[in-house]
Amino acid sequence: AQKITQTQPGMFVQEKEAVTLDCTYDTSDPSYGLFWYKQPSSGEMIFLIYQGSYDQQNATEGRYSLNFQKARKSANLVISASQLGDSAMYFCAMRARDSSYKLIFGSGTRLLVRP
Amino acid sequence: KAGVTQTPRYLIKTRGQQVTLSCSPISGHRSVSWYQQTPGQGLQFLFEYFSETQRNKGNFPGRFSGRQFSNSRSEMNVSTLELGDSALYLCASSLGGTSGGDQETQYFGPGTRLLVL
Numbered sequence: 340a341q342k343i344t345q346t347q348p349g350m351f352v353q354e355k356e357a358v359t360l361d362c363t364y365d366t367s368d369p370s371y372g373l374f375w376y377k378q379p380s381s382g383e384m385i386f387l388i389y390q391g392s393y394d395q396q397n398a399t400e401g402r403y404s405l406n407f408q409k410a411r412k413s414a415n416l417v418i419s420a421s422q423l424g425d426s427a428m429y430f431c432a433m434r435a436r437d438s439s440y441k442l443i444f445g446s447g448t449r450l451l452v453r454p
Numbered sequence: 455k456a457g458v459t460q461t462p463r464y465l466i467k468t469r470g471q472q473v474t475l476s477c478s479p480i481s482g483h484r485s486v487s488w489y490q491q492t493p494g495q496g497l498q499f500l501f502e503y504f505s506e507t508q509r510n511k512g513n514f515p516g517r518f519s520g521r522q523f524s525n526s527r528s529e530m531n532v533s534t535l536e537l538g539d540s541a542l543y544l545c546a547s548s549l550g551g552t553s554g555g556d557q558e559t560q561y562f563g564p565g566t567r568l569l570v571l
Contacts, residue, residue, distance in 0.1 A: 372558045382542055384562035391554040430497065439510050440552055442487065442560055444497040 341366045341438045343431050343445035351451050352421045359406070360416040360448045362431030371435035373414040374442070375405065378428040387429075390414055418450075426452045456481065458547050458563035466569045472533040475566045479526050479547030485509070486528040487560060488520060491542040500543075503528050504550045532568075540570045 342365040352358035364373065375387040390398045390405045398405045406415040418425055431445040459478045467473050479486050487510075488500040502510040503522035522528045526547070532539055544565045551557030 372554055374559065376562070381564065382544075382567070383564045384544060384546070386559055386561055389555060389559055393554075434558055436552070440558075441499045441502070441510055441512065442489075442546075443499070446496050 341433060341435060341443050343433050343443055345431055345445035345448050347448045348446070349449040349451070351453055352418075352425075354423060354452055354454050355420055357417060357419045358421055358450065360418070360429050360431075360450065362414045362416065362445060364412050364414060364431070364433050366412075366433065366435045366437060368435040368437040371433055373405070373407070374432040374434070375403070375414075375416045376430045376432060377425075378430060378447070380427070384430070388416070421452045423452050423454060426450060458545060458561055460543075460545050460563035460566050462566060463564065464567050464569075466571065467535050468571050469535055469537060471535050472531065473535060473568060475530045475532075475543055475545075475568075477528045477530070477545030477547075477563060479528070479545075480561055483547035483549055483561075484526055485548045485550030485560075486522055486526065487546045487548075488528070488530050489544040489546065490514075491544060491565075492540075497544075500530065535570045537570050540568060542567050 344363045371392045373390045377385045388400045388403045402419045404417045428447045430447045461476045485504045487502040499512040506522045517533045520530045542565045546560035546562045548560045
């Protein structure tokens with residue numbers, strides 16, 4: 340069965356530093372999509388970045404990049420130059436054919452950026 | 455382009471009542487998915503509608519139902535509310551494809567916070 344694992348319940352980072360949020364996944368399907376979302380205290384889930392299983396290069400979106408290591412089944416999110424507004428919950432998610440394309444979420448990582 | 459909207463934003467009900475939540479997707483999106491988020495269970499998939507048909511369903515009891523209209527707007531209904539139904543209900547829309555990238559990416563609304571007393 341598909342599974343997303345986020346092993347860091349909470350993390351701190353100093354403002355302007357980079358931080359890596361871990362995500363490992365499990366699927367037997369060769370075709371899948373990996374997503375990262377940010378959820379501030381307001382509750383809305385904000386899409387950050389997408390990585391397809393067949394993409395040759397790591398995805399990047401502004402200060403966000405995804406460190407995709409297919410053989411290790413990991414899809415870590417890297418946030419560069421952290422800002423106070425980055426304090427939020429971060430969720431890794433996966434969508435694959437073998438789960439009928441349902442979006443499966445990890446348990447999330449709470450990031451706190453210190454000034 | 456306007457984002458996903460959900461109404462109402464907050465709702466208080468008592469056990470045994472029923473509730474209907476509404477979701478308007480991003481213009482042009484044909485897929486709407488619903489999720490329940492609780493501190494104990496995290497984010498759980500409820501169901502997905504695509505072109506007015508339920509395309510996918512999670513492991514929730516039949517008290518949870520939904521529908522989608524021809525304009526892609528969707529409603530979710532919960533009958534005979536239980537205390538455990540207190541949660542943040544999130545709706546997400548997408549183009550509905552499965553070929554990756556923008557075709558698959560789901561964009562979420564602000565959610566409806568339901569409290570059952």
